[in-house]
Amino acid sequence: MPGTKHQVPSTKTVAIIGLGLIGGSLALSLRQRGLAQQFVGVEHSAEHARRALELGLVDAIETDLTAAVRWADLVVVAVPMDAMLTVLPAVLDAVESHQVVFDVGSTKGALLAAVAGHPRRGRFVAVHPMAGTEYSGPDAAIQGLFDGKTVVLCDTERSDADAVATVTTLFQALPMRLLYLDAAAHDLHTAYVSHISHITSFALALTVLEKEKEEQRIFDLAGGGFASTVRLAKSSPAMWVPIFRQNRLNVLDVLDEHLHQLQHLRELLAREDYDGLTEQIQQANHIRKIIP
Amino acid sequence: MPGTKHQVPSTKTVAIIGLGLIGGSLALSLRQRGLAQQFVGVEHSAEHARRALELGLVDAIETDLTAAVRWADLVVVAVPMDAMLTVLPAVLDAVESHQVVFDVGSTKGALLAAVAGHPRRGRFVAVHPMAGTEYSGPDAAIQGLFDGKTVVLCDTERSDADAVATVTTLFQALPMRLLYLDAAAHDLHTAYVSHISHITSFALALTVLEKEKEEQRIFDLAGGGFASTVRLAKSSPAMWVPIFRQNRLNVLDVLDEHLHQLQHLRELLAREDYDGLTEQIQQANHIRKIIP
Numbered sequence: 001m002p003g004t005k006h007q008v009p010s011t012k013t014v015a016i017i018g019l020g021l022i023g024g025s026l027a028l029s030l031r032q033r034g035l036a037q038q039f040v041g042v043e044h045s046a047e048h049a050r051r052a053l054e055l056g057l058v059d060a061i062e063t064d065l066t067a068a069v070r071w072a073d074l075v076v077v078a079v080p081m082d083a084m085l086t087v088l089p090a091v092l093d094a095v096e097s098h099q100v101v102f103d104v105g106s107t108k109g110a111l112l113a114a115v116a117g118h119p120r121r122g123r124f125v126a127v128h129p130m131a132g133t134e135y136s137g138p139d140a141a142i143q144g145l146f147d148g149k150t151v152v153l154c155d156t157e158r159s160d161a162d163a164v165a166t167v168t169t170l171f172q173a174l175p176m177r178l179l180y181l182d183a184a185a186h187d188l189h190t191a192y193v194s195h196i197s198h199i200t201s202f203a204l205a206l207t208v209l210e211k212e213k214e215e216q217r218i219f220d221l222a223g224g225g226f227a228s229t230v231r232l233a234k235s236s237p238a239m240w241v242p243i244f245r246q247n248r249l250n251v252l253d254v255l256d257e258h259l260h261q262l263q264h265l266r267e268l269l270a271r272e273d274y275d276g277l278t279e280q281i282q283q284a285n286h287i288r289k290i291i292p
Numbered sequence: 293m294p295g296t297k298h299q300v301p302s303t304k305t306v307a308i309i310g311l312g313l314i315g316g317s318l319a320l321s322l323r324q325r326g327l328a329q330q331f332v333g334v335e336h337s338a339e340h341a342r343r344a345l346e347l348g349l350v351d352a353i354e355t356d357l358t359a360a361v362r363w364a365d366l367v368v369v370a371v372p373m374d375a376m377l378t379v380l381p382a383v384l385d386a387v388e389s390h391q392v393v394f395d396v397g398s399t400k401g402a403l404l405a406a407v408a409g410h411p412r413r414g415r416f417v418a419v420h421p422m423a424g425t426e427y428s429g430p431d432a433a434i435q436g437l438f439d440g441k442t443v444v445l446c447d448t449e450r451s452d453a454d455a456v457a458t459v460t461t462l463f464q465a466l467p468m469r470l471l472y473l474d475a476a477a478h479d480l481h482t483a484y485v486s487h488i489s490h491i492t493s494f495a496l497a498l499t500v501l502e503k504e505k506e507e508q509r510i511f512d513l514a515g516g517g518f519a520s521t522v523r524l525a526k527s528s529p530a531m532w533v534p535i536f537r538q539n540r541l542n543v544l545d546v547l548d549e550h551l552h553q554l555q556h557l558r559e560l561l562a563r564e565d566y567d568g569l570t571e572q573i574q575q576a577n578h579i580r581k582i583i584p
Contacts, residue, residue, distance in 0.1 A: 130515040150512050179512050192504040193513040197521040200496050203557055204489065205576040207550040212484040218582050220442050220471050221485040223422040227583055228520040229489040234580045237573035241566050248561060255558050258499040259551065265495055266547050269540060274533050281529035284497040288526045290510050291519055 012037050015072035017065065017087060019043040019052040021132060022104045023078030024141025027057045032143050035173055042068045043138075052138040069094040074166070075101040081242035085114050092120040100163045102127040106190065107246040108154045108183035122160035125167040128152040128186065129176065130194070134234040151176040154183045191250035198232050198240055199255055205233035304329050307364035309357065309379060311335040311344040313424060314396045315370030316433025319349045324435050327465055334360045335430075344430040361386040366458070367393040373534035377406050384412040392455045394419040398482065398531075399538040400446045400475035414452035417459040420444040420478065421468065422486070426526040443468040446475045483542035490524050490532055491547055497525030 014036045016023045023041075030036045041058035042065055043049040049061045062068035069075050069091050079087050084105050091101055092115060102125045105111055115121055131149040133140060151171045156164045171178060181189070208230070212218050222230075244251050268276040306328045308315045315333075322328045333350035334357055335341040341353045354360035361367050361383050371379050376397050383393055384407060394417045397403055407413055423441040425432060443463045448456045463470060473481070500522070504510050514522075536543050560568040 130513055132515060132517065134517075149515065152513070177512070189504065189506075189509050189513055192500055193510055193518050194515060196499060197496065197518045199554070199557060200492050201521055202573055202576040203550060203553040204492050205579040206553040206572065207488060207546065208484055209575070209578055210553070211546050211549050212481065214481075215582050217481050218485055220469075221422055221444070221481050222583055223424060223441065223486060225424065225426075225524050226485050226489045228523055229493055230579055230583060231520055232517050233576045235573075236577070237570040240573060241570050244561055244569065245564070245566055248564070252558065252562060254499065254503050255554070255561070257503050258495060259554055259558065261495040261498040261502070262491070262547070262551055262554070265491055266544065266551065269536055269547075270544060272537070272540070274537055277536065278529040278533050280498065281494055281527075281532060283501070284494040284525045285528070286501055287497040287522055290507050291514055291522060 013040070013072045013074070014038070015040050015042065015062070015068040015075045016058060017042045017068070017075065017077045017091065018079035018083075019048055019057055019138045019141075020078060021136050021140040021145075022129070023076060024052060024055070024057045024138045025131075025143070025145040026076060026078065026104065026129075028141055028143040029146055029174055030170070033173060035170055036074065040068050040071060048138050055138055055141065057138055057141055065090060066094040069099070070096070073099060074170075075099065077101065077103040077105075080239050081105050081107055081111070081246050084111055084242075088124070089115055089118060092118045092124060095120045095123050097123065099123055100125065100166045102167050104129055106194070106243045108186045110246040112155055112158070112183045116158075121158060123163055125156065125159045125163050126154040126183065127167060127171075128154070128190070129171075134231050136236045136239060146171075146174050146176050149176055150179050152179045152181050152186055154181055154186050156180060187247050188250050191247055191254050195243060195247060195251050196254045196258060198235060199244075199251065200258065201230055201232035201235075205230050305332070305364045305366070306330070307332050307334065307354070307360040307367045308350060309334045309360070309367065309369045309383065310371035310375075311340055311349055311430045311433075312370060313428050313432040313437075314421070315368060316344060316347070316349040316430045317423075317435070317437040318368060318370065318396070318421075320433055320435040321438055321466055322462070325465060327462055328366065332360050332363060340430050347430055347433065349430055349433055357382060358386040361391075362388070365391060366462075367391065369393065369395045369397075372531050373397050373399055373403070373538050376403055376534075380416070381407055381410060384410045384416060387412045387415050389415065391415055392417065392458045394459050396421055398486070398535045400478045402538040404447055404450070404475045408450075413450060415455055417448065417451045417455050418446035418475065419459060419463075420446070420482070421463075426523050428528045428531060438463075438466050438468050441468055442471050444471045444473050444478055446473055446478050448472060479539050480542050483539050483546050487535060487539060487543050488546045488550060490527060491536075491543065492550065493522055493524035493527075497522050 016027050019041045027039050039058040040060045040062050041052050077088050129146050129151045131146050308319050311333045319331050331350040332352045332354050333344050369380050421443045423438050
């Protein structure tokens with residue numbers, strides 16, 4: 001095992017593969033906290049690469065993935081989940097035994113299966129910072145996005161101890177709250193708590209756009225409540241379709257429960273069972289105790 | 293017609309019937325803007341009445357509705373929609389021809405029908421400020437809740453011109469953006485833009501509470517996305533059941549469309565039609581242009 005790397009600041013050079021909301025925000029946060037000194041970006045959109053440089057997210061752009069990986073102490077893979085399945089193995093192909101790689105992907109099962117037999121699997125730590133906004137691309141990057149949020153580390157027993165230590169130290173210093181889950185539990189819980197919110201928000205936007213033909217009325221009448229429930233519907237399909245695809249069975253399962261709950265509320269209202277409706281809303285209010 | 297009352301400040305004394313989130317916030321805002329000087333509250337919960345006094349929402353509590361109404365230049369009725377159907381006629385019974393009354397209710401059809409033949413109908417202006425939070429009671433009252441939001445005035449041709457002028461001047465000075473709709477259009481559009489958001493949020497909370505048995509996991513994994521979509525599920529049944537009841541047909545109609553949209557997304561995912569899912573999400577993204 002290489003020497004311990006969990007002193008802060010432990011990392012000098014970072015390659016960020018994918019300069020969108022998460023990759024860009026992570027670069028800003030690591031730099032601002034003094035956790036890394038030099039940043040190189042790899043980004044397949046020339047326009048995004050140009051903006052990332054302008055915004056100071058990275059110090060340089062490298063078009064050759066292997067060159068960028070070889071240069072860095074730490075490699076962050078922050079591409080959409082479909083690209084992740086090919087980019088992460090390519091990164092691991094280039095990595096040497098002193099380097100550390102982590103992803104920031106929203107699903108884990110398919111990704112961890114894709115790299116399970118890789119000779120450099122131990123250098124990779126599976127990471128999911130539970131933070132984001134409805135915006136995407138380098139212009140969406142914001143410093144402080146991760147402060148105080150939860151970061152999930154998955155199947156850490158498959159990673160080398162020093163790689164886990166490096167990643168742990170880094171996220172503790174951001175600071176984030178660390179949570180350890182296996183990949184299957186991660187995909188199940190995130191379907192329940194995160195992915196379903198996006199499905200309901202997309203469906204709500206489609207509903208309102210279908211029913212309310214006068215767009216000016218939506219604008220006029222949208223209070224804070226509507227705005228907050230429909231906010232996630234601004235999220236990009238390029239990010240979310242691959243997530244739904246890779247977590248399809250869990251998402252379908254929670255979506256069926258959601259349809260069942262909505263049907264139940266509909267039936268109570270249709271048959272004018274207002275006591276039943278009150279009881280269901282009181283039940284829903286229980287979320288107050290969990291999300292203050 | 294009495295003398296014009298649309299100079300600001302035009303109102304000296306205000307009776308607030310119902311000292312919850314909206315009534316309390318309105319008292320705070322009118323006072324802070326210098327739009328009224330003295331406030332008396334009528335509140336059937338002794339505990340809420342005591343808190344409203346402690347918080348300085350009103351200067352005095354009056355237990356006799358008629359006495360409070362007779363004392364005031366302006367009467368604001370801010371009780372839940374079920375109570376509204378009996379409290380507003382009682383207020384109009386006590387009102388004299390120089391006074392102005394407005395409600396702040398979320399539905400209008402049933403309420404305007406309930407007072408259509410009242411001899412003092414002209415003194416009443418139907419008002420819906422499109423602002424709120426998921427909290428209720430006097431402790432939820434906040435100054436500035438209405439700033440820059442939309443306020444809907446309904447069926448103003450049924451109100452005396454001077455009463456409409458007084459209310460218009462008051463809300464313009466808060467300041468709010470005024471929108472004039474008939475009651476039927478109001479109830480239709482608010483079902484589309486506001487009421488459905490609450491139904492989806494209640495159903496989302498019920499879904500997550502049903503599927504996710506480990507409450508600590510919800511707390512750990514809830515990012516900003518989940519928190520914002522589930523926020524409205526904290527809203528009280530005492531406020532919302534009467535709204536759903538009085539706007540039942542419109543709410544059922546938009547709820548059926550929402551179920552249809554969700555079923556469609558489910559089918560696309562179930563049959564792995566990712567191009568179709570992408571197309572639907574791009575369609576939902578159109579909400580960006582309306583809600584910036």
